[in-house]
Amino acid sequence: MRYFSTRGDQTPRRFCDILLEGLAPDGGLYLPTHYPQVDATQLAQWRTLSYADLAFEILSLYIDDIPAEELHALCVKTYTPEVFGTDEIVPLRELEDGVYLEALSNGPTLAFKDMAMQLLGNLFEYELGRRGEELNILGATSGDTGSAAEYAMRGKKGVRVFMTSPDGRMSPFQQAQMFSLQDANIHNIAIDGVFDDCQDIVKAVSNDLAFKRKYKIGTVNSINWARLLAQVVYYFAGYFQATGSNDRQVSFTVPSGNFGNVCAGHVARMMGLPIHTLVVATNENDVLDEFFRTGVYRVRSAADTHETSSPSMDISKASNFERFVFDLLGRSGERTRALFETEIGRTGRFDLSADPAFALAATRFGFASSRSTHADRLATIRDTDKRFATLVDTHTADGLKAAREHITPGVAMVVLETALPIKFAATLVEALGHEPSRPARFEGIEALPKRVVKLPRDAEAVKAYIAAHCD
Numbered sequence: 001m002r003y004f005s006t007r008g009d010q011t012p013r014r015f016c017d018i019l020l021e022g023l024a025p026d027g028g029l030y031l032p033t034h035y036p037q038v039d040a041t042q043l044a045q046w047r048t049l050s051y052a053d054l055a056f057e058i059l060s061l062y063i064d065d066i067p068a069e070e071l072h073a074l075c076v077k078t079y080t081p082e083v084f085g086t087d088e089i090v091p092l093r094e095l096e097d098g099v100y101l102e103a104l105s106n107g108p109t110l111a112f113k114d115m116a117m118q119l120l121g122n123l124f125e126y127e128l129g130r131r132g133e134e135l136n137i138l139g140a141t142s143g144d145t146g147s148a149a150e151y152a153m154r155g156k157k158g159v160r161v162f163m164t165s166p167d168g169r170m171s172p173f174q175q176a177q178m179f180s181l182q183d184a185n186i187h188n189i190a191i192d193g194v195f196d197d198c199q200d201i202v203k204a205v206s207n208d209l210a211f212k213r214k215y216k217i218g219t220v221n222s223i224n225w226a227r228l229l230a231q232v233v234y235y236f237a238g239y240f241q242a243t244g245s246n247d248r249q250v251s252f253t254v255p256s257g258n259f260g261n262v263c264a265g266h267v268a269r270m271m272g273l274p275i276h277t278l279v280v281a282t283n284e285n286d287v288l289d290e291f292f293r294t295g296v297y298r299v300r301s302a303a304d305t306h307e308t309s310s311p312s313m314d315i316s317k318a319s320n321f322e323r324f325v326f327d328l329l330g331r332s333g334e335r336t337r338a339l340f341e342t343e344i345g346r347t348g349r350f351d352l353s354a355d356p357a358f359a360l361a362a363t364r365f366g367f368a369s370s371r372s373t374h375a376d377r378l379a380t381i382r383d384t385d386k387r388f389a390t391l392v393d394t395h396t397a398d399g400l401k402a403a404r405e406h407i408t409p410g411v412a413m414v415v416l417e418t419a420l421p422i423k424f425a426a427t428l429v430e431a432l433g434h435e436p437s438r439p440a441r442f443e444g445i446e447a448l449p450k451r452v453v454k455l456p457r458d459a460e461a462v463k464a465y466i467a468a469h470c471d
């Protein structure tokens with residue numbers, strides 16, 4: 001398998017060439033040159049595999065520069081019941097007739113990002129070891145990404161993590177999760193500012209090419225192809241569990257922000273997995289819902305980006321969306337570049353409403369969308385508790401609400417559970433009047449010693465800190 005860019009750079013690259021990269025040099029995102037096809041016979045053979053073996057089968061279609069035994073060992077080491085809580089790894093439970101929740105958030109940080117990040121940690125350690133190199137991961141987080149990255153990279157050889165976050169703005173639980181890590185290769189940096197300031201600092205440091213090269217700065221953001229690929233696996237696992245031995249189709253509803261999760265569903269569907277509809281669920285930050293309803297993609301300003309009670313979906317633009325648009329436009333790098341570089345650069349938006357390709361988003365690619373508000377989340381959390389004695393987090397609540405608007409008779413509907421309720425306890429208390437329970441291993445973490453340094457809103461201060469901690 002070879003990879004190329006969504007903006008026209010056709011230089012063929014292999015998986016490990018792009019594993020440690022962010023954007024392609026021309027500013028596009030990496031995609032495989034084609035989607036390997038999986039037929040009914042293949043699906044039947046995969047149905048009975050363990051999650052780790054299924055992951056290996058799917059990954060090997062895309063990775064030919066890691067020997068099979070070693071790739072298999074990395075999958076087996078990553079997807080264990082010890083780390084993810086159950087033998088199924090992503091167990092499905094039926095909520096009501098034909099509507100299921102697929103649990104993706106039983107990993108170390110209780111959000112679905114662990115599914116990909118845990119594999120990424122092992123892939124990074126493997127590849128850096130093979131090359132005899134080191135990597136310093138610099139990131140910005142408002143919560144879920146940073147903790148997932150830290151728990152995936154803690155103690156890994158050759159990797160250090162420098163994670164910036166807005167001082168005092170994460171939930172106490174999220175702060176405790178990150179700051180309680182005592183591993184020497186994990187550095188928490190609380191910035192005197194907001195999340196956008198953290199992102200600006202990361203950009204400024206990465207734009208200093210001399211510094212970036214000298215200190216081997218990398219990222220683990222959601223545009224990383226390996227993360228997306230790891231997420232393809234649980235669409236297959238969800239499909240197998242929802243269909244049992246019959247061959248009905250399955251729809252998925254995906255609480256969405258940067259379009260990474262649902263883009264993995266798109267890849268699974270392109271491979272031939274019988275997915276009926278991919279429902280994109282958004283909150284008040286409805287960039288994606290607007291596109292799927294109208295054909296207009298409009299990047300929001302910071303002032304126009306709302307702080308909501310499903311904060312991991314609070315985005316102004318969807319960084320993986322370009323991958324889907326590339327497929328929608330018949331994989332034209334030229335047209336994708338014209339939209340994302342020229343049009344967005346000039347006007348902050350593009351409009352495909354009059355383009356025949358736009359209709360294909362629904363008809364050929366199976367996309368639909370919905371939007372929720374804070375009131376919807378509260379209502380869904382209460383209703384799910386009352387009728388099914390099940391607590392869902394705010395993001396999953398956005399998903400459930402959207403799913404109910406796109407039910408097709410005879411088609412199973414799987415809602416991806418992207419976080420556990422304890423991560424967003426304040427809204428659960430608002431909805432139900434009491435705190436959700438927490439897994440035993442998180443009892444009292446707020447009281448643990450914290451390992452964090454406070455720095456001003458200044459890229460130079462962060463650079464100096466990195467330089468001082470890279471022996």
Ligand SMILES: *Cc1c(COP(=O)(O)O)cnc(C)c1O
Pocket residue numbers: 111112113144145222255256257258259260261262312313395418419
């Ligand atoms: C990151 C995240 C999302 C959004 O996922 P994308 O891949 O960015 O679309 C949704 N819910 C939770 C809990 C998350 O952490």
